[in-house]
Amino acid sequence: MDFALSEDQLLLEETLRSFLADRVPIERVRELREKACPNDRALWSALAELGITGILVPEAQGGSGLALLDAALVSQALGHAVTPTPFLASAVMVPTALAAAGGGASESWLAGIAGGELVFGVAVTELFSVREGAGVSLEAGALHGKAMMAIDACGADLLLVAVDEDTLCVVKTDSTGLEMTRLTTVDATRCTAEVLFDGATPEAVFEGVGSGIARMLDAGRIALAADILGACEAMVEQAVAYAKQRKQFDRVIGSFQAVKHMCSEMIAEVEPGRSLLWYAAHSFDALPEEAPLMACHVLAHTSEIAREIASVSTQVHGGIGWTDEQNLHFWFKRIGNARHLLGGPEALRQRAAELQGFAATA
Amino acid sequence: MDLEYGARYEAFRTQVRDFVAEHRPTRPLRLADGKRQERIAWLSLQIEHGYWARTIPREYGGYGAEPDLLETVIMDEEFNKAGVSRGMNAQGPSMLVPTLLSHGSEEQRRRWIGPTLRGEVLWCQGYSEPGAGSDLASLQTRATEDGDDFVINGQKIWTTTADRAEMCFILVRTEPDAGKHAGISYILLPMDTSGIEVQPLRTMSGGIGESSFNQVFFTDVRVPKANVVGKRGEGWKVANTTLAHERNSLNANAEGKLMRLARLMERETLGGVPAMASPIYRDRLMKLQARVLSMKHHGMRMLTCSLKGESLGVAGLVVKLQNCQLNFDMAALAIDAMGELGVLYDHTKYERERGYWQAHSMLSLGLIIGGGTAQIQKNIIAERGLGLPREPKPKQA
Ligand SMILES: Cc1cc2nc3c(=O)[nH]c(=O)nc-3n(C[C@H](O)[C@H](O)[C@H](O)COP(=O)(O)OP(=O)(O)OC[C@H]3O[C@@H](n4cnc5c(N)ncnc54)[C@H](O)[C@@H]3O)c2cc1C
Numbered sequence: 001m002d003f004a005l006s007e008d009q010l011l012l013e014e015t016l017r018s019f020l021a022d023r024v025p026i027e028r029v030r031e032l033r034e035k036a037c038p039n040d041r042a043l044w045s046a047l048a049e050l051g052i053t054g055i056l057v058p059e060a061q062g063g064s065g066l067a068l069l070d071a072a073l074v075s076q077a078l079g080h081a082v083t084p085t086p087f088l089a090s091a092v093m094v095p096t097a098l099a100a101a102g103g104g105a106s107e108s109w110l111a112g113i114a115g116g117e118l119v120f121g122v123a124v125t126e127l128f129s130v131r132e133g134a135g136v137s138l139e140a141g142a143l144h145g146k147a148m149m150a151i152d153a154c155g156a157d158l159l160l161v162a163v164d165e166d167t168l169c170v171v172k173t174d175s176t177g178l179e180m181t182r183l184t185t186v187d188a189t190r191c192t193a194e195v196l197f198d199g200a201t202p203e204a205v206f207e208g209v210g211s212g213i214a215r216m217l218d219a220g221r222i223a224l225a226a227d228i229l230g231a232c233e234a235m236v237e238q239a240v241a242y243a244k245q246r247k248q249f250d251r252v253i254g255s256f257q258a259v260k261h262m263c264s265e266m267i268a269e270v271e272p273g274r275s276l277l278w279y280a281a282h283s284f285d286a287l288p289e290e291a292p293l294m295a296c297h298v299l300a301h302t303s304e305i306a307r308e309i310a311s312v313s314t315q316v317h318g319g320i321g322w323t324d325e326q327n328l329h330f331w332f333k334r335i336g337n338a339r340h341l342l343g344g345p346e347a348l349r350q351r352a353a354e355l356q357g358f359a360a361t362a
Numbered sequence: 363m364d365l366e367y368g369a370r371y372e373a374f375r376t377q378v379r380d381f382v383a384e385h386r387p388t389r390p391l392r393l394a395d396g397k398r399q400e401r402i403a404w405l406s407l408q409i410e411h412g413y414w415a416r417t418i419p420r421e422y423g424g425y426g427a428e429p430d431l432l433e434t435v436i437m438d439e440e441f442n443k444a445g446v447s448r449g450m451n452a453q454g455p456s457m458l459v460p461t462l463l464s465h466g467s468e469e470q471r472r473r474w475i476g477p478t479l480r481g482e483v484l485w486c487q488g489y490s491e492p493g494a495g496s497d498l499a500s501l502q503t504r505a506t507e508d509g510d511d512f513v514i515n516g517q518k519i520w521t522t523t524a525d526r527a528e529m530c531f532i533l534v535r536t537e538p539d540a541g542k543h544a545g546i547s548y549i550l551l552p553m554d555t556s557g558i559e560v561q562p563l564r565t566m567s568g569g570i571g572e573s574s575f576n577q578v579f580f581t582d583v584r585v586p587k588a589n590v591v592g593k594r595g596e597g598w599k600v601a602n603t604t605l606a607h608e609r610n611s612l613n614a615n616a617e618g619k620l621m622r623l624a625r626l627m628e629r630e631t632l633g634g635v636p637a638m639a640s641p642i643y644r645d646r647l648m649k650l651q652a653r654v655l656s657m658k659h660h661g662m663r664m665l666t667c668s669l670k671g672e673s674l675g676v677a678g679l680v681v682k683l684q685n686c687q688l689n690f691d692m693a694a695l696a697i698d699a700m701g702e703l704g705v706l707y708d709h710t711k712y713e714r715e716r717g718y719w720q721a722h723s724m725l726s727l728g729l730i731i732g733g734g735t736a737q738i739q740k741n742i743i744a745e746r747g748l749g750l751p752r753e754p755k756p757k758q759a
Contacts, residue, residue: 001366001432002666003666004666254750260750274663276656276659286365287365297655
């Protein structure tokens, strides 16, 4: 029995966290938020050199062939540093789906992801939430319709599109008959887009890949939960550091019990949340029958604790916490955007109930 | 990461399971039901097979195995699964025995540990006083020297099972001139000594379940000095081992409780539909399940740290706070899912599960307070876990 991170995992975490602190400090994030797409290709290549972009890509395609728990640790570090990257779509969701889909084209795309030359976005929102008349169809080999809130799509080369629960397509973002509009959200560190299809021809169509799609969503949900948890850690660290330094009424505010209790309540959520995340990520590879339920619970739960932590950590900062200058809002917005990116907490809990036979399947 | 226990442990698990299946008592052996002899026999049998007092040395009445955390976890899991309590969940075994093992004299260990583990001697914990709860070190009960004895005068309160206990481990002030923490001694006191008066206090749960609440008055109570545990005046240090054990012993079978709650929600109907069919109640259940799963795996993580001899750090300090609140919240949903019948109590007509959830709700509230309140836990998390500064002392008037 050993429910702990391995030496290798601790090393990965440490290496990546110091790389990010060095390469993408918050000043750099402030610059990136001004770009049309915050996902920086130079950073993506540097991450490829560290083996991060191909973390889930099999070794045969030049990746590291590691487990989802390793990818979750990366995701957590990215959330901690509010780094804009297409990691969620390109390095977690797409490799999981392409590995299930198989075929020569998939293999070359996987190699491109591992090498850092290729960036993928995903247009899968309609699998769990249809808004504004969205929906994509495949007619005579061409794509039609609309996809909303496509993740990491703006600066991407290729897009993985879910046509329905069993069918995936890969389409180039510069195809004729494809029009992309960035949908600006509160969160400048993760880009989402609307994609209009009017006869775009996909590079590949994968049919009968329902279980691969389900795995892709589970992996994405667990990785997104990790991103959220990393953001939570960062918010608690900032609140505690500020509480030790800011003085009012001739004492540091961290000696006021109201402030102490705010900090304790936050860490009392983060630590068990970390344990849940480890287990969920571990289950994805080691106990796959448990993974769908764990994926729903871990994302719903971290989203809930994150909302409270984002509010409380801001309150610990007082007025400065409400400014752009203080930076805390980057995390507040990161977790705000994440909350509905792969299904909101209510929908995820409904799904968790269905999976256990507590609710009729919709 | 490796969640397998391995073949040796799985063999041990089978042994435990077979033992429980073969020997389990047909009914709960509650003291309150006068089941003393059966209870002693059942505890002795568990010790003989090594499923209780497993790592306590033989010369003190235990089984004498090497400490092995995984074995403990497996025993707890298997007894829990069978719905049988392992050993005795009382302050004697969980608090006094570890204290004697680390601070008791040889004579004290030989005399008290065995009978305590077999349930022959029931203990109560005489710490809290009307004026000293969270601020326990401000306790005022005095013990004055008289020859080979101490003579105790004062009052304790919130003393669980004092009305039934044969013995009390008590904190008293033996050195009135020493500082607040330095003047305290930890003493073993027979409850039939003259001068002790126990007055039961009715609890909010009306006494359902094992525990009873009391206040205890001491008037010129004589106790030999030889009954002091550890050194005279070092009772605060001695008691702190005990308090650490109290916090660690709060390990509820939350997953089992959640499933019991789920079954209840499938049975109970509100407006003609099962509570489980209502998205509102179901959503609450799913929120609780995520918390239960968090705490379950948090327990595994803490167990791993202990196995490796690593410090649990701040992650360990949050356990009592979270588990106690989680228990209370589960009971709250159960009560709500029963609608207006959720308040039925005291074995009245239509009552569900013999009032279990109401009793559980009140008991878990008690545990949020007892053994260090939630607010005290948050102080500890902030100060010891996060390094925030201690509260400045108020200026003397
Ligand atoms: C079910 C149960 C069983 C118990 N069994 C026993 C027993 O067997 N033996 C025994 O000796 N005692 C026992 N106790 C007593 C228990 O240890 C005390 O009730 C507890 O330590 C709190 O002390 P108090 O009741 O005096 O409350 P107080 O200390 O007066 O607390 C009242 C309120 O003030 C808050 N407060 C106090 N100090 C601070 C602070 N520094 N910062 C922030 N908030 C603060 C508390 O959190 C609480 O909300 C039991 C209690 C319960 C509920």
